[in-house]
Amino acid sequence: MPGERNYLGVPAPRPKAAFFELSSCEGCQLQLFNNEATLTEFLSLIEIVRFREVMTGGSDEYAIAFVEGSVTRPDEIERLRAIRGNAELLVALGSCACFGGVNQLKNRFSDPRFAARTVYGDFPVATMEARPLADFVAVDLWIYGCPVKKEEVERIVTDLVVGKKVVHPKYPVCMECKANENICLYDLGEPCLGPITRAGCDAWCPNNRFGCWGCRGPAEGANIAQLEEIMKTRGFSAEAILDRLECFGGFRDVADELRKKTDERGRSPGA
Amino acid sequence: MKISCDINLRHLTRVEGHGNIRIRIESGAVREASWEVVETPRFFEAMLVGKKWENAPWICARICGICSIGHTLASIRAVENGFGFEPDTQTNRLRLLLKHMETLQSHILHLYFLVAPDFFGTGSILPLVETHPEEVQRAARLKLLANDACDLIGGRRLHPTRTVVGGFTMLPARDELRHLHHRLRAAITDLHRAGELFAGFSIPDFRRETEFVSLHGEKEYPFIGGDLKSSDGVRRKEWEYKEMSNEYCTPQSTAKWARLSRASFAVGALARLNNNFSLLHERARKLAELLQLEPVCHNPFMNNAAQLVECMHVVEDALLLIDRLLAEKPGEPRRKVRPAAGRGVGAVEVPRGILYHMYEFDEDGRIVRADCVIPTAQNHANIQHDIEALAREAAAAGMGDRDIEHFASMLVRSYDPCISCSVH
Amino acid sequence: MLFKVLPKYRLQALFDALSSRRIIGPVEKARRPDGEVLYGFDAICRFEDLRLDYTTTTHSPKKFFLPHREVLATFSLSGTTWEKMVDDNAYLPVAFFGMHACDINALNKLDKVMIDSSYPNPYYAAKRRSTFIIGIDCVPQPQCFCRSMGADTVLHGFDMFLTDIGGDYFVEVQSAEAYELLKGAGTRDPSSHDHALFMKKGDMKKAGFSCQVDATDLTKILDMEFQAEVWLDWGKKCLSCGTCANVCPTCYCYGVQEYVDLDLRGALKEMHLYSCNLIDFAEVAGGHNFRPESHTRLKYRFYHKHRGFVEAFEASLCVGCGRCGTACLAGITVPEVIASVRREAQGDA
Amino acid sequence: MHRPFTPPLMHSGREQRPGEDPAGFEYSYMAEITNIYPLTATEKLYQIQLCDSSLRRSFTFRPGQFVMLELPGIGEAPFSISSSPLRHGDIELCIRAVGNLTGFLDRVKRGTQVGISGPFGTSFPVEEMEGGDMYFVAGGLGIVPLRSPLCSILESRSRYGEVNLIYGANTPRKLLFTYQYDAWRRFDIDLQITVDEPDAGWDGHVGFITAILEKKLAGGRSLAHNAYAVVCGPPVMFRYVCDILTEAGLPMQRMFVSLERRMHCGRGKCCRCNIGSTYTCLKGPVFDYWSVMNLKEAI
Numbered sequence A: 001m002p003g004e005r006n007y008l009g010v011p012a013p014r015p016k017a018a019f020f021e022l023s024s025c026e027g028c029q030l031q032l033f034n035n036e037a038t039l040t041e042f043l044s045l046i047e048i049v050r051f052r053e054v055m056t057g058g059s060d061e062y063a064i065a066f067v068e069g070s071v072t073r074p075d076e077i078e079r080l081r082a083i084r085g086n087a088e089l090l091v092a093l094g095s096c097a098c099f100g101g102v103n104q105l106k107n108r109f110s111d112p113r114f115a116a117r118t119v120y121g122d123f124p125v126a127t128m129e130a131r132p133l134a135d136f137v138a139v140d141l142w143i144y145g146c147p148v149k150k151e152e153v154e155r156i157v158t159d160l161v162v163g164k165k166v167v168h169p170k171y172p173v174c175m176e177c178k179a180n181e182n183i184c185l186y187d188l189g190e191p192c193l194g195p196i197t198r199a200g201c202d203a204w205c206p207n208n209r210f211g212c213w214g215c216r217g218p219a220e221g222a223n224i225a226q227l228e229e230i231m232k233t234r235g236f237s238a239e240a241i242l243d244r245l246e247c248f249g250g251f252r253d254v255a256d257e258l259r260k261k262t263d264e265r266g267r268s269p270g271a
Numbered sequence B: 001m002k003i004s005c006d007i008n009l010r011h012l013t014r015v016e017g018h019g020n021i022r023i024r025i026e027s028g029a030v031r032e033a034s035w036e037v038v039e040t041p042r043f044f045e046a047m048l049v050g051k052k053w054e055n056a057p058w059i060c061a062r063i064c065g066i067c068s069i070g071h072t073l074a075s076i077r078a079v080e081n082g083f084g085f086e087p088d089t090q091t092n093r094l095r096l097l098l099k100h101m102e103t104l105q106s107h108i109l110h111l112y113f114l115v116a117p118d119f120f121g122t123g124s125i126l127p128l129v130e131t132h133p134e135e136v137q138r139a140a141r142l143k144l145l146a147n148d149a150c151d152l153i154g155g156r157r158l159h160p161t162r163t164v165v166g167g168f169t170m171l172p173a174r175d176e177l178r179h180l181h182h183r184l185r186a187a188i189t190d191l192h193r194a195g196e197l198f199a200g201f202s203i204p205d206f207r208r209e210t211e212f213v214s215l216h217g218e219k220e221y222p223f224i225g226g227d228l229k230s231s232d233g234v235r236r237k238e239w240e241y242k243e244m245s246n247e248y249c250t251p252q253s254t255a256k257w258a259r260l261s262r263a264s265f266a267v268g269a270l271a272r273l274n275n276n277f278s279l280l281h282e283r284a285r286k287l288a289e290l291l292q293l294e295p296v297c298h299n300p301f302m303n304n305a306a307q308l309v310e311c312m313h314v315v316e317d318a319l320l321l322i323d324r325l326l327a328e329k330p331g332e333p334r335r336k337v338r339p340a341a342g343r344g345v346g347a348v349e350v351p352r353g354i355l356y357h358m359y360e361f362d363e364d365g366r367i368v369r370a371d372c373v374i375p376t377a378q379n380h381a382n383i384q385h386d387i388e389a390l391a392r393e394a395a396a397a398g399m400g401d402r403d404i405e406h407f408a409s410m411l412v413r414s415y416d417p418c419i420s421c422s423v424h
Numbered sequence C: 001m002l003f004k005v006l007p008k009y010r011l012q013a014l015f016d017a018l019s020s021r022r023i024i025g026p027v028e029k030a031r032r033p034d035g036e037v038l039y040g041f042d043a044i045c046r047f048e049d050l051r052l053d054y055t056t057t058t059h060s061p062k063k064f065f066l067p068h069r070e071v072l073a074t075f076s077l078s079g080t081t082w083e084k085m086v087d088d089n090a091y092l093p094v095a096f097f098g099m100h101a102c103d104i105n106a107l108n109k110l111d112k113v114m115i116d117s118s119y120p121n122p123y124y125a126a127k128r129r130s131t132f133i134i135g136i137d138c139v140p141q142p143q144c145f146c147r148s149m150g151a152d153t154v155l156h157g158f159d160m161f162l163t164d165i166g167g168d169y170f171v172e173v174q175s176a177e178a179y180e181l182l183k184g185a186g187t188r189d190p191s192s193h194d195h196a197l198f199m200k201k202g203d204m205k206k207a208g209f210s211c212q213v214d215a216t217d218l219t220k221i222l223d224m225e226f227q228a229e230v231w232l233d234w235g236k237k238c239l240s241c242g243t244c245a246n247v248c249p250t251c252y253c254y255g256v257q258e259y260v261d262l263d264l265r266g267a268l269k270e271m272h273l274y275s276c277n278l279i280d281f282a283e284v285a286g287g288h289n290f291r292p293e294s295h296t297r298l299k300y301r302f303y304h305k306h307r308g309f310v311e312a313f314e315a316s317l318c319v320g321c322g323r324c325g326t327a328c329l330a331g332i333t334v335p336e337v338i339a340s341v342r343r344e345a346q347g348d349a
Numbered sequence D: 001m002h003r004p005f006t007p008p009l010m011h012s013g014r015e016q017r018p019g020e021d022p023a024g025f026e027y028s029y030m031a032e033i034t035n036i037y038p039l040t041a042t043e044k045l046y047q048i049q050l051c052d053s054s055l056r057r058s059f060t061f062r063p064g065q066f067v068m069l070e071l072p073g074i075g076e077a078p079f080s081i082s083s084s085p086l087r088h089g090d091i092e093l094c095i096r097a098v099g100n101l102t103g104f105l106d107r108v109k110r111g112t113q114v115g116i117s118g119p120f121g122t123s124f125p126v127e128e129m130e131g132g133d134m135y136f137v138a139g140g141l142g143i144v145p146l147r148s149p150l151c152s153i154l155e156s157r158s159r160y161g162e163v164n165l166i167y168g169a170n171t172p173r174k175l176l177f178t179y180q181y182d183a184w185r186r187f188d189i190d191l192q193i194t195v196d197e198p199d200a201g202w203d204g205h206v207g208f209i210t211a212i213l214e215k216k217l218a219g220g221r222s223l224a225h226n227a228y229a230v231v232c233g234p235p236v237m238f239r240y241v242c243d244i245l246t247e248a249g250l251p252m253q254r255m256f257v258s259l260e261r262r263m264h265c266g267r268g269k270c271c272r273c274n275i276g277s278t279y280t281c282l283k284g285p286v287f288d289y290w291s292v293m294n295l296k297e298a299i
């Protein structure tokens, strides 16, 4: 790209960006390369200076750090703090970084050693509760989703480069689902968190006749109590409701409450 | 002749996850040669405990961002086997088609984005966009095709949404399947070109005899379920996966290691191909010939060639599958399953090798115990032994630090390790 | 109005005669676990897929006139100057095969805002004008209260309207195009017996309504009960999900969003239908929200439909199709809400 | 597929039908930002001129009306025209950087092209007010929509009676149009400025505008005959002000306010600006106080 780029005369320089991953499946990073059609244009928007998954070498001079994954080991806190120190703008990329993601499912056991013992027996492994980035450092921007949606990342990055305010929809997935004229999952007898989950994924799951699991966390002002009520009257067990609410960590508080109310069903072995 | 070297490569690049290579040679003698996995464990097997069956495939997809489809399918298979549920032909065909498309996309991603830069002498694919636009476009085209196909069948290329226990939530539109057929046919030419490109690369001449483990194909090159087989002659049933993998913990890795008849074994494209070569489709066998790949091949670097051969095979097979799907009237996408107490194992050949999921259920279909054995975990010990052998050869040949580091990295990369997945 | 009678077996001929247009009609979309069929409007290639016996569709025909998302303009930029390109996005002429009276009435209401107003909306107008509409009679469903809203019959806004009178369709012919089309379709003039059958069909329909709304003095009641407690109760239930507005054939609120192209050389301006129940519907820059509580938003929806629109156009913006109540997971239905507000007004007098 | 835009709008080659607005729905005048003056830390004054000189002549507006200003890819939003209606195609907007479009505008340079559509909405009946005593009361950004009728009245100053302007801001630094105060006073305006929180250099009034207004109206002065009020500012403020004015006998239909709501079209389509069920963009933004009383949600 030649020289100084601008948008309507306002400078839009190409920021240096780096990608990092803590505990995660690396799927969100992969998503960025999963849109072959727009890849080159995307790459001309930002200058990637570090991306271990696809490039060797790299520099620590970057303006934007995209961090994927949740913090699950003390050494990751150190890495995260170092990244924060270098970056002007720290972006939490994906549900793990935003809420703890599926990783935080292990936090639900009352015995903190349960997870390690189940998998490794007496073999020692270092671990801690799975936590979102914001528990340790200041996060400037959240990109929700498990996985993130490439189109959304592109939009957000474009807005960043141009200097537009990055906004997320405040309304729930249901809105997008209806705009796509899907048949409601509840009409098909399936549970769905669409009515309380933040939109922006274009109802990715309901579009495929698969109920939402709330990977993007709560919509603003989400009426969770009412949805619980609705699910109950439609015959879904408290366990099934909890399964969805606790899956990605976005509804942590409600899930913790509900878990207390629900029977323990082997959730806290060793307690 | 150089007699000393000290390599300490932290966080190997262009692989999925975090691994370190350490090689120390003193006065011509290998003091240390190790492959360390430092990835953080996420404890998926523990997360699943107490969860109802329908959670398993959805959660387990998140074990790995690259082979989420494979994990989903293995998980679904384990649940279905546990409940004694037989999917219908339509479902089986669609699942295999989906599996194929994941194989294609993952192999292409690995070959072009992660491996090819080694042969072009660049750090990443980014410079190749300028210097080799045609190759990059070809890679992008193939990957796009495979990704689109995954969207079409699985609902999403990553962490699929349509794949559920009992079948699919929804079927792909028939005209879209037809369209996919067209695109797949066109992909054959692209794969031939890719073959020519990779045939021109000089593959390091390295050989270490090992055992290869994969599914055993009866009539077809195997991907989903069936018996287990090793090149040393071990044969097991799917539910006996434990005797095939024998996982154990080791201090140098947060991922477990595995062994069978020898100190280590290998899984992956090369293992599958070594064990089932005769079942490859015609064009794939021709491509193997062009790439000078013959079973049983003991050069781990040739895993990349095997991946390319498999790309051709899955494209040919996908064409057949679509023909069959289109020849029949679409049936119900999904059937109801009834949970039952028991144990179920699902073995699926994912891009990096054989993957097992095992769940034990209580009578409500709640998971009491879970076990996931990841291909890369099965490969770790083999990688370790390869690195040792490579270090010895390098020491003997008096190679420089940079060369050793380069070859060792390439070696690990050729396994296409999925490290975070192996730790999970 | 002119009337004709079309033998049922000639219906396909009519369908075929419309083949120069893109045909949209009711089709089966899915089945609920209890076996109930869920219908929707979709493009139809084969006559057999057409389900003229449909009860009601989950979604209204709105999107064919007012899409949920529509590009309003595109821009190409150079330096500090730019050019704006506009297109009304109406490409293929459409034929709507089988629209119920309520939905045609809904379009007539939308026409008032979208066409017969000070700033006509060309995107809507272009699609509305290029659509040929065949109406079809219906059987009242438990959720239908169109009769209460005066929308159970329709007088204009379509090209022809079919009523099933046994072996034939009784056809009301509205437009010259419909008349021409029917010439080749093998119609005959109606006999007095046909008239009688048609009248009887109307009476049967009238008798079939089980759901009613008392709209007498509703505008005043809504004003009187602006502060009523019932709104709070409904507000507590509301999920603020926007489903009601999305399935509604007359809700037309929207938001505009602009997107910068990835190459920074162009941009796109898109409207997307919104819903007044969504939390930020009335939020302004800086964060002030004129309707932060869900009950104020829900109330506003009723206000707009049953008071404001009546004030402006002498008729309610609701046609009584019952879709929003059916789709609302929280079970908020128009008849119940209105009845509760009316009860509040009546108090214990 | 997309054609460059030229008025009047022709859709897909179809001819224009009666009832369709010939100016077109999405039509915007191409205009250029000719000057930018920073007024405070957050507000700037933008001088904007339509590019086409013939359109410039035909572009007229009435004081109190607003335009929609658009920047491609960034956004479109309503802004009150803050300049004299005698200057047709050459308008001034005073814009506070609070959000997306306004934040971006804060960074653009002179010469940037913007799209202007409108003018939209109702206006202050300055002709009807002729001969009357004027009470302009503005709080904060409220001075912006008020500046246009003020300019218009000053241009025919002799036709009006007393002209009072009471204007308040939080702090002296937030006062807008300070450079014009002297000029306004020369036009025989009783200009009274007040701030809530004074700073070191401030020697003027401190306190709410309502206090000044009350002082002015003290002594039993009645506004029942030929007085008019124009009140702009945050809702809490104008309620108090209007109450005081009502108290002084000013009939509600001679008190005018300008209301702001979220808007996406300005053309009575998007519904976002509804108060109760009234469109602010069509029936407003200028309302007389009687109408405001009838808008259930206004205050």
Ligand SMILES: Cc1cc2nc3c(=O)[nH]c(=O)nc-3n(C[C@H](O)[C@H](O)[C@H](O)COP(=O)(O)OP(=O)(O)OC[C@H]3O[C@@H](n4cnc5c(N)ncnc54)[C@H](O)[C@@H]3O)c2cc1C
Pocket (backbone or CB within 6 Å): A165, C283, C284, C285, C286, D066, D075, D076, D077, D078, D079, D080, D081, D093, D094, D095, D096, D097, D098, D099, D100, D101, D102, D103, D141, D144, D145, D259, D260, D261, D262, D263, D264, D285
């Ligand atoms: C009749 C009228 C006259 C106005 N005159 C002025 C003026 O002279 N000077 C000035 O600084 N501001 C004025 N405003 C407010 C101005 O419109 C908002 O500050 C502006 O819309 C914020 O846009 P944004 O893109 O920066 O904010 P964002 O928060 O990014 O808003 C996104 C969109 O929401 C809508 N929106 C948000 N806030 C408002 C709002 N307060 N009013 C209307 N729409 C809104 C707009 O469509 C906007 O583009 C006026 C508003 C109205 C209704």
Ligand code: SF4
Pocket (backbone or CB within 6 Å): A173, A174, A175, A177, A178, A182, A183, A184, A185, A186, A192, A193, A194, A195, A203, A206, A211, A212, C243
């Ligand atoms: S499927 Fe889910 S998101 Fe869609 S309408 Fe139903 S509840 Fe809402």
Ligand code: SF4
Pocket (backbone or CB within 6 Å): A145, A146, A173, A197, A198, A201, A202, A203, A204, A205, A206, A211, A212, A213, A214, A215, A216, A217
């Ligand atoms: S539908 Fe729900 S679970 Fe699926 S991507 Fe969207 S927010 Fe995530």
Ligand code: SF4
Pocket (backbone or CB within 6 Å): C237, C238, C239, C240, C241, C242, C243, C244, C245, C277, C298, C324, C327, C328, C329, C330, C331, C332
């Ligand atoms: S009334 Fe029902 S459908 Fe409408 S927003 Fe509220 S909950 Fe959603």
